[in-house]
Amino acid sequence: MERDGGQVRQDPQAAHGVDVLAVASVAAYLAAACGLLYSVSFVVVTRLSSPLGIGLSSVFLMLGGLLGTAALVGLYERLRGEVGTYLLWVLGVGVAGAFAAVLHGGYDLANVLHPPGGTTNLPSAVDPRGLGTFGLSGVALLGFSLLMPRTSELRNLRNLGLLSGALLILVYLARLIILTPSNPVVLVPAALEGLTVNPLWYVLLGLALRRASTAAHPPRA
Numbered sequence: 146m147e148r149d150g151g152q153v154r155q156d157p158q159a160a161h162g163v164d165v166l167a168v169a170s171v172a173a174y175l176a177a178a179c180g181l182l183y184s185v186s187f188v189v190v191t192r193l194s195s196p197l198g199i200g201l202s203s204v205f206l207m208l209g210g211l212l213g214t215a216a217l218v219g220l221y222e223r224l225r226g227e228v229g230t231y232l233l234w235v236l237g238v239g240v241a242g243a244f245a246a247v248l249h250g251g252y253d254l255a256n257v258l259h260p261p262g263g264t265t266n267l268p269s270a271v272d273p274r275g276l277g278t279f280g281l282s283g284v285a286l287l288g289f290s291l292l293m294p295r296t297s298e299l300r301n302l303r304n305l306g307l308l309s310g311a312l313l314i315l316v317y318l319a320r321l322i323i324l325t326p327s328n329p330v331v332l333v334p335a336a337l338e339g340l341t342v343n344p345l346w347y348v349l350l351g352l353a354l355r356r357a358s359t360a361a362h363p364p365r366a
Contacts, residue, residue: 216351242282245281276317
């Protein structure tokens, strides 16, 4: 903030408040870490200790879903000047899927801390068979990727997003129809998505948002 002839001039960069792209970039990196840790907890740790694995996977699912919403807002900010109105719809679907993941993780964590009497295989009322966590999130990833401009800067993010979205929808359908997590039709795409594709997509998203933030707010000499 500077004074010019008795008047206060606002710093142009400060006037924009929070750098959405920079914050979303950090959120994307953290979402990648949470997604990877969720998959490791669910696939590996659960085999060694079911309560510990479910508890850890529930926490990482909640954190990853919440961080994912911040990352998707950054992606919306990055793309909104280049694509049409449907981007807003895609953001809404993505945020809905992420919040479903948060609720799903909270539901599972509550059951681990205070197990209900008896066992049940009923679907979660807040996210039946991963409708939001996998289904809506997959639709959102496909939507974002299809709307991305075909530039060299976003090509890898776009292509990996198409693969990730397709795998997420496949995981949802497999869980809905086959149900058994150990079935290869469920386990293989879930492991591929959770251990490799989705974390890598979030890392690429973080890098893209960081570049966009640097371009919008170049360092001052």
